[in-house]
Amino acid sequence: MADISIIGAGRLGTSLGRALAERGHRIRALACRSLRSARESRKIVGQGRPVTDVAAAAAAGRVVILCLPDERIRAAAVRLARSGIDWSGKTVLHTSGLLTAEALRPLRKRGAAAGSFHPAQAFPEKGMPPSRFRGISFGLEGDRIALEVAGGLVRDLGGRALIISEAAKPLYHAACILASNYPVVLWQAAAGVLERSGITDREALRLIVPLAEGTLRSVKKLDPEGALTGPIVRGDAGTVRAHLEALRRSAPEYLRLYRENGLAALKIAGKRGLADGKTRAIRALLEGR
Ligand SMILES: NC(=O)c1ccc[n+]([C@@H]2O[C@H](COP(=O)([O-])OP(=O)(O)OC[C@H]3O[C@@H](n4cnc5c(N)ncnc54)[C@H](OP(=O)(O)O)[C@@H]3O)[C@@H](O)[C@H]2O)c1
Structure with a gap:
C-alpha cells in the first residue's frame, strides 16, 4: 500500500482520496488553494493532512497525484521541481484527460516517474462514493514505472487500465466528452x-x-x-x-x-x-x- 499525496483535493481528488483510503492506501496530504476546502476534503477522505502548501503535500507522499485544473498542472510541476524535494523514487501522476506526462517534464528531470491517470467517469461533487470507480476505464500514459504504479491503483479501485499513446490522448479525451x-x-x-x-x-x-x-x-x-x-x-x-x-x-x-x-x-x-x-x-x- 502506498503513501499518497493528493494535490488539488477538489471533486475528483477528494473522491479518489476517499476510494484509495478505503482500499488501504495511506493518504498523507490533501492540498487545496484554501485551507477551508482542504479541511472539507479531509472530512470526506477521513485521513491526510489538509494543507495549502503544495510542496509540503508532495514531500509527504511517495505517489503524488495532481488533480488540479488542467491549466494549473504545468505551473505546479515547475513549482514542485524547484521546491528542493528529492524526486528520485517518487511517482507523479496527473488526472487530465487531455494532457500527457510531458506536462510533468520538470519533475521527470528531477528523477520522478511521470504519468497521466485519467478516470473515464464524471465526478460532479467532492464526495462521490468509491463505487463510482468500479468497472470504469482509466486512460493511462507515461513512463514504465508510472504505468506500473498507476496500473496497481486502477486494480485496487476495481477499474480497467487502458494504455493510451501520447499522440492519441486528444482523440481519447474528445471521445470521452462525446x-x-x-x-x-x-x-x-x-x-x-x-x-x-x-x-x-x-x-x-x-x-x-x-x-x-x-x-x-x-x-x-x-x-x-x-x-x-x-x-x-x-x-x-x-x-x-x-x-x-x-x-x-x-x-x-x-x-x-x-x-x-x-x-x-x-x-x-x-x-x-x-x-x-x-x-x-x-x-x-x-x-x-
Ligand atoms: N471532475 C471530474 O469529473 C473529472 C473526471 C476526470 C478527470 N478530471 C480531471 O481532474 C482534474 C481536476 O478536476 P476537478 O473537476 O476535480 O477540479 P476541481 O473540482 O475544480 O478541483 C481542483 C482542485 O485544485 C485545487 N487547486 C486549484 N488551483 C490550485 C493551486 N494553484 N494550488 C493548489 N490547489 C489548487 C482546488 O482548490 P480549492 O478547492 O481550494 O479551490 C481544488 O481543490 C482536471 O485535470 C480534470 O480534467 C476531472
Missing part, C-alpha cells in the same frame, strides 16, 4: 422541446431518464450501432418530416441539433442496410432540401 457530456446536451434539448408542449421539467425528467437508461442497456447488450431504434433506422420519412415541421413551428432553436444528429443516425441506418431510396428521402429532409 460519450459523457454530449448526451447531457441532448437530454437538456429533449426537456426543452417537451416544455414547449406544456410538459413540466419534473415530468420531462421522469420521461427522459428511463428512456435513456433503456437505451444504455441496449448499447451494453448490443453495441451503439445495434441499439439504434426510431424513425430514421426504420426509414420513416413521414415521421421525420412531421418532427421537423413541429420543431420549426414551436422549438426552432433545436432544429439544427435534430438535423445534425439525424444525419449521424442516417449513417448508422445505412450500415444497418436502409434502402438507398429511403436514405435519400430522409437526407433531403434533414438537409432542408
